[in-house]
Amino acid sequence: MPRVVGVDEYAIRKGRVYGTVLVDVETRRPVDLLPDRKSGILAAWLAEHRGIEVVCRDRAPFFAEGASIGAPTAVQVADRFHLWRNLGEAAERCVSRHRPSARDLR
Template structure:
């Protein structure tokens, strides 16, 4: 999908669980991806990663009740500002990535002792 594609129409939906994440296109262009976590389609691609851009977009979409996001503090602030009643949750792929990174870190620290034994 390119950045000029029209956003998905979801104005008739009572509530939406949105995933807000950073993306890069071929390592050249960065922006914000917003997709529907329950129905799976991309809702919109914002051409920037700035929290202010996300906050403006979210204010126009009050039916978003749950926001799954990465640990980016800027997105947390944008969501809190634009949709103060929305629930923010950690995106599961980032939880798994963090758990994996922690596990590998522990193994790497323990490896010298394991090799000696």
């Protein structure tokens, strides 16, 4: 069983039906597919698979809740894609906030 599990959604029918994919982050191999992306389903899966130390996930609240309930001692971290996305959004907000000041420097 994985020590570090990646959690993300996948489209069964884009825009209508989504599931959850679980990946062993250390081996980069899929571990399981869950039929939906509800927090209860993820929590139940995590509770059945003890020993998970890290849950790597996106910002979805249902994944955060499921991980908190199902693996309360696991550390939750952002995956690489969302970490970079968060950084980019923070940089955009900073630039937008300071744009008027930059115009005064001309």
